[in-house]
Amino acid sequence: MRILIFLLALASCTPSRTKEILAKATTEAPTIDGVASDACWQNAEWHPIDQQWLGEPYTADDFKGRYKLAWSEDFIYILAEIQDDTLIDIHEDGLDRYWDDDCLEIFIDEDHSGGNHQYSHNAFAYHIALDGKVVDIDPDSTFRYYNEHIQSRRTQQGNTSTWEVAMAIYDDSYQDDQVNTPTKLKEDKKLGFAIAYCDNDHSAARENFIGSVPVEGEDKNRGWIDAGIFGTLRLEGREDGE
Numbered sequence: 001m002r003i004l005i006f007l008l009a010l011a012s013c014t015p016s017r018t019k020e021i022l023a024k025a026t027t028e029a030p031t032i033d034g035v036a037s038d039a040c041w042q043n044a045e046w047h048p049i050d051q052q053w054l055g056e057p058y059t060a061d062d063f064k065g066r067y068k069l070a071w072s073e074d075f076i077y078i079l080a081e082i083q084d085d086t087l088i089d090i091h092e093d094g095l096d097r098y099w100d101d102d103c104l105e106i107f108i109d110e111d112h113s114g115g116n117h118q119y120s121h122n123a124f125a126y127h128i129a130l131d132g133k134v135v136d137i138d139p140d141s142t143f144r145y146y147n148e149h150i151q152s153r154r155t156q157q158g159n160t161s162t163w164e165v166a167m168a169i170y171d172d173s174y175q176d177d178q179v180n181t182p183t184k185l186k187e188d189k190k191l192g193f194a195i196a197y198c199d200n201d202h203s204a205a206r207e208n209f210i211g212s213v214p215v216e217g218e219d220k221n222r223g224w225i226d227a228g229i230f231g232t233l234r235l236e237g238r239e240d241g242e
Contacts (some may be wrong), residue, residue, distance in 0.1 A: 012114060021047060021193060021231055023076065023129035030070070030077055034155030034164045041079050041088035044068040049197055053220040055208035061085060063199050071235050073184050074083060078156040078165040080104055080195065085159050087130060088200040094133045095143040099198050100199070100206045102164050104128045107223050107230050108114075109192025110171040110183055114228035121174040123192060128165070130151055137224075138176050189207050192230035194223055 030038035049065030053059070064083040071077060082104070089101045091235075099105075109123035117123035119141050127135045132152050140142045151166040168182040169191070196211035208220060213231040222229050 003213075005193065009099070021233050022236050023071045023233060025074055025187065026077070026238050027238060029072055029075070029166070029225075030079075030164065032151045032153050032164050032166050034153040034162050036079055036081075036162060036164070040066055040070040040077065042071055044079070049195060049210055049212045051211045051214050051220075053196065053209040053211045053215060053223075054206070055199075057114045058199070058208050058210075062201070063195050063208060065111065065210060067164045067195055067212070069233070071185055072192070073186070074182065075100040075166040075168060076108075076185070076191075077232075078106065078163070078167065078195065080163040080165070082161045082197055084157055084161065084197075084199060087156075087161070088202060089130045090200075091239070094129055094131070094145070095135060096125050097205075098129060098135050098143070100200060100204070100231045101198070102130055102200055103198045104165075105195070105196045105198060106165070106167065107192070107194040108167065108169065109227040109230055110169050112232065113172075114193050114226070114230070116193060116225060117227050118225040120172070121170065121229070124149070125224045126150055126167070127198070128163070130154065144176065185235060186237055189235045191233045191235075192227050193233035194230045196223065 004211045026040035028039050030040055033039045046066045067080040085104050091097050095202045099228050119139050122138055134150045136146050152160050154163045171183050174180050194213045198206045199208040200206045
């Protein structure tokens with residue numbers, strides 16, 4: 001029985017990596033302006049944000065999401081297209097219940113190790129608000145801004161928001177209030193990765209949480225705790241002709 005309990009506990013901390021996503025290198029960094037006109041986006045593949053992690057079933061009129069990826073030595077670039085019929089930002093304090101406002105959330109695990117990161121920097125769960133502020137939880141279980149980790153811009157046309165992001169990558173040696181050096185990225189590197197969207201349509205709490213990777217079990221809202229549910233992001237070389 002003790003062996004069985006040990007094996008179950010070990011499995012819960014082991015990355016499931018049920019989905020691998022590839023990102024092409026780019027030699028020309030995109031301009032972070034919320035416009036998908038840069039060369040790196042032209043041939044990049046769209047990936048869906050379609051896994052319901054929280055909430056009741058939703059319709060395509062309420063939410064539809066997809067994203068693209070690219071990378072350079074210094075950043076992972078993300079282009080997310082979110083169709084949302086109602087945008088909500090009701091908490092004036094950006095550190096107060098930020099997950100209950102509409103926001104884009106990016107999960108990243110630099111060394112692809114999985115495991116618990118709830119109150120550590122073993123991985124990051126960046127919540128990007130509609131105004132561009134970036135929040136995660138620090139090792140002291142305090143909500144903190146990490147605006148310096150991410151450059152982003154969101155533009156909107158009708159009910160479609162285009163988010164463009166440049167994300168610096170930090171490993172688990174990161175220390176708050178210290179000088180930290182981002183990881184230099186290289187071809188064939190693997191990282192834990194997922195992206196999600198918190199959707200609220202005038203409720204006291206978010207109504208849906210929709211992610212990019214399937215999560216097993218009844219409790220699917222585990223990305224902010226367990227990096228083992230992230231997918232695998234593999235960095236590929238530059239596509240010829242870019």
